[in-house]
Amino acid sequence: MVNIIIVDDQEIVREGLKMILSLHEEINVIGEASNGEEALELLTYTSPEVILMDIKMPVMNGIEATKWVKAKYPDIKVIILTTFNDSEYIFTGLKNGADGYILKDSGSQEIMYAIKTACEGNILLNPKITREVVNALNSVKNTGIENLRNEHILQLLTPRELEVAKGIMEGKSNKEISSDLFITEGTVKNYVSRMLEKLELRNRTELTLCLQKSL
Numbered sequence: 001m002v003n004i005i006i007v008d009d010q011e012i013v014r015e016g017l018k019m020i021l022s023l024h025e026e027i028n029v030i031g032e033a034s035n036g037e038e039a040l041e042l043l044t045y046t047s048p049e050v051i052l053m054d055i056k057m058p059v060m061n062g063i064e065a066t067k068w069v070k071a072k073y074p075d076i077k078v079i080i081l082t083t084f085n086d087s088e089y090i091f092t093g094l095k096n097g098a099d100g101y102i103l104k105d106s107g108s109q110e111i112m113y114a115i116k117t118a119c120e121g122n123i124l125l126n127p128k129i130t131r132e133v134v135n136a137l138n139s140v141k142n143t144g145i146e147n148l149r150n151e152h153i154l155q156l157l158t159p160r161e162l163e164v165a166k167g168i169m170e171g172k173s174n175k176e177i178s179s180d181l182f183i184t185e186g187t188v189k190n191y192v193s194r195m196l197e198k199l200e201l202r203n204r205t206e207l208t209l210c211l212q213k214s215l
Contacts, residue, residue: 001028002026003047004027004049005050008032009034009054011034014032020108035057037060043073048076050077050079052079052081053065053080067096080098080100122171156198156199160181161194164181164191165211168204
């Protein structure tokens with residue numbers, strides 16, 4: 001059972017999401033909030049695994065709320081759910097630790113897949129959004145990404161690390177990658193940590209986005 005909180009300033013959106021999620025018995029909506037501040041208060045007495053977070057809300061927007069959630073509750077997965085496919089919002093949300101980013105007009109199966117992917121420690125980006133993220137990366141400063149040419153990135157990684165990287169790009173979990181490569185899940189995590197260090201990246205989100213430009 002996955003416990004979920006829905007954060008959106010529009011009641012009709014929250015009700016619609018609850019209706020969609022209620023069709024899946026493995027999902028349990030344990031709370032809802034109309035802005036980021038309410039969401040943070042809600043977290044003082046609830047324990048969700050996943051938060052579906054809108055971006056544009058009064059009092060505290062979803063980007064700022066995501067930053068606070070990930071700082072205080074790093075194990076909670078935050079999926080940005082919005083109609084705004086703007087590169088500034090997208091990239092800032094991911095930099096603040098968002099675990100996925102899908103559009104509000106996504107279907108039930110895509111929403112469920114985003115939740116499953118986030119819970120497995122992976123990232124799901126809507127294809128429309130991926131293009132915006134790559135464009136945003138091109139203008140980002142001081143992340144360690146802009147100074148690495150694609151060829152240089154490939155030279156930095158060992159053949160085994162490249163195999164793990166390809167698994168990440170295919171959206172596979174650490175468990176699935178370990179099964180494919182006949183290594184332990186812990187070894188996969190070690191490879192990911194080494195790649196982050198080599199490429200001067202901070203987290204799996206930046207690693208995934210960096211690999212999208214190189215593999």
